[in-house]
């Protein structure tokens with residue numbers, strides 16, 4: 001009799017090893033009952049299945065991976081809108097830059113005048129072209 005009692009005690013110990021404690025079982029039950037299968041998007045407000053929500057990049061403290069509050073369609077639209085706005089802004093900046101370049105650009109005449117002011121020796125006034133032509137003629141070099 002005492003032998004079979006010991007056996008039952010052993011079986012009881014083994015069973016308790018493989019069954020979770022009551023508190024954990026209750027938590028699992030609550031988890032199963034409240035497990036979300038759908039979620040409401042914070043942007044469009046539609047109730048959608050969980051797989052329509054992108055995963056979060058960071059893991060939670062317990063190692064599980066959460067999902068974004070925004071559905072995939074809304075995220076996609078938001079990202080597209082961001083890049084459209086960025087592209088438009090860049091195009092606008094490029095136009096402004098081109099307009100500035102035209103405003104500050106010098107004509108060839110103005111550039112030559114400024115160069116001559118900066119370096120007077122470059123001015124044609126310092127160069128006797130006719131004398132140079134005569135010198136070429138005297139030496140028999142083509143002008």
Ligand SMILES: [Zn+2]
Nearest residue numbers: 041044071074
């Ligand atoms: Zn949405």
